Amino acid sequence: MxxxxxxxxxxxxxxxxxxxxxxxxxxxxxxxxxxxxxxxxxxxLTPQLESWIYSDQLRVPATAQQLPLSKQVDAALATSPQGSLVAVRPAPEPGATTRVLFSEKGLGESERRAVFVDPGTGRVTGDLVVYGSSGVLPLRTTLDHLHRNLMLGxxxxxxxxxxxxxxxxxxxxxxxxxxxxxxxxxxxxxxxxxxxxxxxxxxxxxxxxxxxxxxxxxxxxxxxxAVGWSTPTLKMSGAGEGHGDHGPDISPSPSTGGPGEIDEVFGAARGAGLDAKGIEISLPAEAGSAWKVAEIEKGLPSQGDAVAVQGGNVVGELRFDDFPLGAKLTRWGIDAHMGMLFGxxxxxxxxxxxxxxxxxxxxxxxxxxxxxxxxxxxxxxxxxxxxxxxxxxxxxxxxxxxxxxxxxxxxxxxxxxxxxxxxxxxxxxxxxxx
Known part of the structure; x- marks a missing residue:
């Protein structure tokens, strides 16, 4: 027994x-x-709910032709926003709006005001405060702060x-x-x-x-x-980084930093291989500096490339494929924690x-x-x-x-x-x- x-x-x-x-x-x-x-x-649970709640700002009838990005920015500027123009996120797909982003006094850390523009007609569909690199809208911002700090700072x-x-x-x-x-x-x-x-x-x-x-x-x-897992940063001046070294023949002219230059900047970034649907174009910090254009897709396959553009030329590049493995794992881990990696x-x-x-x-x-x-x-x-x-x-x-x-x-x-x-x-x- x-x-x-x-x-x-x-x-x-x-x-x-x-x-x-x-x-x-x-x-x-x-x-x-x-x-x-x-x-x-x-x-x-909020991404799909946000798409429904803010559909008036986010969705427009799809059109075969789109206005130049600079004209869309002009339409947003015509609403006389209180803040300063800092970045633009072109419409990621037909039927979506372009976001023109402004810094504004009184907004919290990592918050910006987004003016939504119909890329086909230039009609402004509304404005909302967006938060973080993901550009989440007010509902998810509230839940994010509640989850992160109980809205107590x-x-x-x-x-x-x-x-x-x-x-x-x-x-x-x-x-x-x-x-x-x-x-x-x-x-x-x-x-x-x-x-x-x-x-x-x-x-x-x-x-x-x-x-x-x-x-x-x-x-x-x-x-x-200490272990070399830090996320590399894009060099915004000089001959560039990695694939961005275009040799001594290129002498980029100074950027004006004005909205009229954005079409040229966007085209240069697309030509450099930034083909993600989600793109953010950041204006130079000061006149004469380079523009930054970065892919902002959070899913897989990861699209996190970035380039610096000055005078219509790409003067710096940073490729996600060149990130250290630890930096990639960190990025994937954070995106999965937020529910963005696999949709x-x-x-x-x-x-x-x-x-x-x-x-x-x-x-x-x-x-x-x-x-x-x-x-x-x-x-x-x-x-x-x-x-x-x-x-x-x-x-x-x-x-x-x-x-x-x-x-x-x-x-x-x-x-x-x-x-x-x-x-x-x-x-x-x-x-x-x-």
């Missing part, structure tokens, strides 16, 4: 240690993860950094507990099963989310620089992961409520489990926690706070019992 060996004292100690950590993190950080998941789900970013820092830790701790329980029990709880199914997605969202964080984000940038399938995956995280957090609180000391069911794992685990393993785990805490400071600070609270509660209980 086959018998099942009882779990060793060491394995019980390890399980108890992970159980207490998972419990503290789940109860105290769970609300932050829940809010991040809810707002992330809403954000993933820089102080609110601490919430999202705390959620991103702990999401991976909670997910991995839950995996350890699920595996250890599965070995000795055939009963699988929905909380653990859902957590296992969304584990890979949770780790991905945690890692990519930290790139936007206030403190861990600085360490991510420093690490990328609607990317949105569906994010929706499933987000709903899974929401369900896991809610079921986790349900488990805690049913097992709380006053409920009469079960008992909490006793403190001091780390004393029963192998000393070498505890030291290694502690060293890992220190490194993780240095890299993600909010993780380290909150973990230390958990441990201090646990010790203080333990001492109070001991005093009450004595």
């Amino acid at each position: 086959t018998t099942t060996a009882a779990p060793s004292r060491t394995s019980f100690a390890w399980r108890g240690l992970f159980l207490r950590l998972h419990f503290y993190a789940g109860v105290l950080v769970g609300p932050f993860i829940l809010i991040a998941a809810l707002t992330g789900v809403l954000y993933a 820089e102080p609110g970013r601490l919430y999202s950094e705390l959620a991103a820092s702990w999401l991976g830790v909670v997910a991995l701790g839950g995996l350890v507990l699920w595996v250890s329980r599965a070995r000795k029990s055939k009963r699988i709880r929905a909380h653990g099963l859902i957590g296992v199914w969304v584990l890979a997605g949770a780790l991905f969202l945690s890692a990519t989310g930290l790139t936007w964080s206030a403190y861990a984000g600085e360490n991510v940038a420093m690490l990328r620089t 609607w399938p990317n949105q569906v995956v994010l929706l499933l992961i987000g709903c899974g995280l929401i369900a896991s957090v809610v079921l986790g609180y349900r488990m805690w409520w049913k097992r709380r000391p006053t409920s009469g069911f079960g008992r909490p794992t006793p403190r001091g489990q780390w004393r029963k685990a192998p000393r070498g393993a505890v030291i290694g785990l502690g060293a890992g926690a220190l490194v993780a805490g240095w890299f993600a400071p909010l993780l380290g600070i909150s973990l230390l706070a958990f441990l201090v609270v646990d010790v203080l509660l333990g001492r109070r209980t001991e005093k009450a019992a004595s």
